[in-house]
Amino acid sequence: MLPRMDSFVIHGGRKLSGSIAVSGAKNSALPILAVSLMTDAPCSFGNVPLLRDIQTQVKILNTLGVETTWQGRTVRARVKDTYNSTAPYELVKQMRAGVCVLGPLLARRGEAVVSMPGGCVIGERPIDLHLRGLEALGAVIELDHGYIKARTPAGGLRGAEIYLGGKFGSSVLATANVLCAAVLAKGATVIECAACEPEVVDLAECLNAMGAKITGAGSPRIRVQGVRRLKGVDWSVIPDRIEAATFLIAGAITNSAITVTGCRGDHLMAVLDVLRQMGIKVERKGTTLTTVPSGRPKACEVVTLPHPAFPTDAQAQMMALMTIAEGTSTITERVFPERFMAAAEMKRMGARISVANGQAVVQGVDKLSGAEVMASDLRASAALVIAGLAAEGETRISRVYHIDRGYERIEERLRKLGARIQRIAGSDAAPATASGTAG
Ligand code: UD1
Numbered sequence: 001m002l003p004r005m006d007s008f009v010i011h012g013g014r015k016l017s018g019s020i021a022v023s024g025a026k027n028s029a030l031p032i033l034a035v036s037l038m039t040d041a042p043c044s045f046g047n048v049p050l051l052r053d054i055q056t057q058v059k060i061l062n063t064l065g066v067e068t069t070w071q072g073r074t075v076r077a078r079v080k081d082t083y084n085s086t087a088p089y090e091l092v093k094q095m096r097a098g099v100c101v102l103g104p105l106l107a108r109r110g111e112a113v114v115s116m117p118g119g120c121v122i123g124e125r126p127i128d129l130h131l132r133g134l135e136a137l138g139a140v141i142e143l144d145h146g147y148i149k150a151r152t153p154a155g156g157l158r159g160a161e162i163y164l165g166g167k168f169g170s171s172v173l174a175t176a177n178v179l180c181a182a183v184l185a186k187g188a189t190v191i192e193c194a195a196c197e198p199e200v201v202d203l204a205e206c207l208n209a210m211g212a213k214i215t216g217a218g219s220p221r222i223r224v225q226g227v228r229r230l231k232g233v234d235w236s237v238i239p240d241r242i243e244a245a246t247f248l249i250a251g252a253i254t255n256s257a258i259t260v261t262g263c264r265g266d267h268l269m270a271v272l273d274v275l276r277q278m279g280i281k282v283e284r285k286g287t288t289l290t291t292v293p294s295g296r297p298k299a300c301e302v303v304t305l306p307h308p309a310f311p312t313d314a315q316a317q318m319m320a321l322m323t324i325a326e327g328t329s330t331i332t333e334r335v336f337p338e339r340f341m342a343a344a345e346m347k348r349m350g351a352r353i354s355v356a357n358g359q360a361v362v363q364g365v366d367k368l369s370g371a372e373v374m375a376s377d378l379r380a381s382a383a384l385v386i387a388g389l390a391a392e393g394e395t396r397i398s399r400v401y402h403i404d405r406g407y408e409r410i411e412e413r414l415r416k417l418g419a420r421i422q423r424i425a426g427s428d429a430a431p432a433t434a435s436g437t438a439g
Helices: 026-038 052-063 096-109 128-136 172-183 198-209 241-253 269-277 312-322 341-347 378-390 410-416
Strands: 007-011 017-021 043-046 066-071 074-079 111-115 140-144 147-151 161-163 188-192 213-215 221-225 233-236 257-261 281-285 288-292 301-304 328-333 352-356 359-363 372-374 394-398 420-424
Touching: 007 378, 017 410, 026 043, 026 052, 026 066, 026 074, 026 096, 026 172, 026 198, 052 066, 052 096, 096 111, 096 128, 096 147, 096 172, 128 140, 128 161, 128 172, 172 188, 172 198, 172 213, 172 221, 198 213, 198 233, 241 257, 241 269, 241 288, 241 312, 241 378, 269 281, 269 312, 301 312, 312 328, 312 341, 312 359, 312 378, 341 352, 341 372, 341 378, 378 394, 378 410, 378 420, 410 420
Parallel strands: 017 257, 043 233, 161 188, 301 328, 372 394
Antiparallel strands: 007 394, 007 420, 043 074, 066 074, 111 147, 140 147, 188 221, 213 221, 257 288, 281 288, 328 359, 352 359
8 A cells, every 4th residue: 555645734833742652663673583593493573663654564574474563562473374475576676674674584484586676865875785795694696677686505504704894884684694794604703893773672672582693793703503493482672762863853953852762772772872962961860861941052063873873863863953953953864875865855944054075064043934845765755844943834744654664653642742743634545656765
């Protein structure tokens, strides 16, 4: 089913207050759901956010013979048949993360056919690291008619020493794919320049709970001792650090006291540090983070890099905050240098931003003014919502199906904080392109 072209109408310039609970991490749940392919035993995954990307991943798994049932935010999954090992274009084009079934399928079934995810609105998005890592384990891979066709050699995958660094550093989903394949390979694997993101740690811990032998996840060197089989698991995914960052920035831009509950503060250190540099106080008590009204933010310099540095997925939201900061801020994007789609839309709201060579220069203005803008991808949409909350007058954001990929009922949750935000149902279907699949 194609998403509807709904819009949001926001009447901004109001203070918010109250508390908001963070959902389970989309980017953790996506690869973790795929590990259900790696065992015949039943698996149960809790704290799964109810999002369009998750539904797409579940559909991909169903196509691959995994039977799933939902109970609240828990997905129970069990492999029922293994006839089809093809993840089709119609589904993978909706969400690049569909590629994370590649490693699990290959490891368990000895073959995988997965549509090549293609580029998207934030840049080219190659898959060379995924393929290089799997080939190092012995996989035989060909690219054929838009599909990655991978199979294991006679005797199966074999552990290896793998350098998984690319020109932009580590890759989250390449690490996930290679890690899953290494878990069921014969012998020992070392993944050097592995992604250190908390979502990789969550995946590794889930696999270990299934009987895998992984050490070092969360550091650039992961070691895996292959095992013959995995058992089922009952796992709960970590809280979504990007969603938490989005709400904290919403609190900061509206100069409000917002309490975000159920957070992992240790996953948010870089974001909290930038907020601190901007003069925004955030109180941390256990798993709760509260923004303290701190007045107009100060300008800041931010560089996005792989974890533990500032996350690219919070870059657009932080840019929204910078638009009203005192002074001139810069954002240098080192993960996806073309990822500045929110800038042009925020300029329609009075922001002063210039973008060149992977860097945005943001001259703070006193106020944003509401305007008609269009969401281009998931995090750019979140940035426009944040800007709309602060802007004077009415902001109308079209194509909010992008935001539904990564934030559960965001307008209802923001309304509970006092925001004036309404969803206007649209009837037209969105074009079925791979654009805007970043996330
Ligand atoms: C994941 C996240 C996404 C986030 C991104 C970076 C999921 C579902 N998505 O995407 O929200 O923005 O991490 O934190 O977890 N690259 C290569 N070759 C490859 C793979 C990647 O050169 O084979 C490059 C990319 O173009 C990019 C950089 O490596 O410049 C990091 O991308 P990567 O970590 O792979 O992003 P994803 O895992 O796809």
